Amino acid sequence: MMLELDNLSVLRGQCPVVDSVSAQVDAGELIGLIGPNGAGKTSLMRGALGLIAARGRSSLAGLDPMARARAAAWLPQAREIAWGLSVAELVALGRLPHGRDTQGAGAAAVEEALRRMGLETYRDRTATHLSGGEQAQVLIARALAQESPLILADEPIAGLDPAAQIATMEVFEAHARAGGAVVTSLHDLGLAARHCTRLWVMDRGRLVADGKPQEVLTEQLLAEVFHIRAHFRITPEGPVFQPLSTLGI
Ligand SMILES: Nc1ncnc2c1ncn2[C@@H]1O[C@H](COP(=O)(O)OP(=O)(O)OP(=O)(O)O)[C@@H](O)[C@H]1O
Numbered sequence: 001m002m003l004e005l006d007n008l009s010v011l012r013g014q015c016p017v018v019d020s021v022s023a024q025v026d027a028g029e030l031i032g033l034i035g036p037n038g039a040g041k042t043s044l045m046r047g048a049l050g051l052i053a054a055r056g057r058s059s060l061a062g063l064d065p066m067a068r069a070r071a072a073a074w075l076p077q078a079r080e081i082a083w084g085l086s087v088a089e090l091v092a093l094g095r096l097p098h099g100r101d102t103q104g105a106g107a108a109a110v111e112e113a114l115r116r117m118g119l120e121t122y123r124d125r126t127a128t129h130l131s132g133g134e135q136a137q138v139l140i141a142r143a144l145a146q147e148s149p150l151i152l153a154d155e156p157i158a159g160l161d162p163a164a165q166i167a168t169m170e171v172f173e174a175h176a177r178a179g180g181a182v183v184t185s186l187h188d189l190g191l192a193a194r195h196c197t198r199l200w201v202m203d204r205g206r207l208v209a210d211g212k213p214q215e216v217l218t219e220q221l222l223a224e225v226f227h228i229r230a231h232f233r234i235t236p237e238g239p240v241f242q243p244l245s246t247l248g249i
Pocket residue numbers: 012017035036037038039040041042043044
């Protein structure tokens with residue numbers, strides 16, 4: 001098992017923004033963490049990693065920071081790159097939890113991460129001089145270079161063009177197929193339905209659904225949690241999801 005959460009709660013003041021969530025992540029899974037703005041997705045991931053105070057138990061939260069970083073890579077929503085490093089140098093920072101291994105396995109992991117994200121030709125560019133979407137892809141490559149079995153990513157595909165969004169979801173699928181696991185929050189329910197093996201739906205701090213996309217994205221759930229009406233069909237080309245209108249709150 002890659003991650004186990006047992007009655008995890010995150011309090012902001014007296015108010016639980018994550019409310020008694022129990023769930024687990026196994027090897028091979030690509031879990032889409034979905035839910036409206038403010039539902040508690042970021043707080044759940046940060047609580048699971050032990051980055052913010054939480055009640056209950058997360059299998060990752062007790063680990064020391066280096067051991068935790070070897071077990072799980074964390075890709076936060078904020079994407080600011082502060083230093084004028086080259087793309088290759090920035091991706092190599094993902095190797096820090098493995099000590100000084102810039103030769104051999106470390107260098108190979110950096111190359112592989114650049115290749116997977118299609119960034120080979122960017123390797124010598126100054127990271128701060130890239131566009132927002134390009135920087136986002138470099139930070140995903142840094143997380144891949146970490147070679148942690150589990151990746152937790154907070155809206156990693158927001159702001160990427162359609163090809164980069166699909167390519168990133170395919171990179172995550174490949175990571176899961178290779179025996180790892182990914183939990184990623186995202187607002188694009190179409191991409192979530194097409195690429196994720198499982199969806200966790202959060203609403204007002206609670207995990208209100210956990211299952212395969214076609215089991216989870218029911219008309220009732222879309223109305224009650226997302227306040228939308230949508231087309232959702234399984235087609236020969238896979239699941240196709242199109243939001244149609246809001247239902248009001
Ligand atoms: N530092 C903070 N102090 C107080 N309340 C906070 C803080 N951070 C988040 N919250 C509250 O916790 C709740 C959950 O926020 P969180 O960022 O986990 O939601 P989210 O599902 O990731 O939302 P989004 O889709 O908008 O990124 C929200 O109601 C938010 O206002």
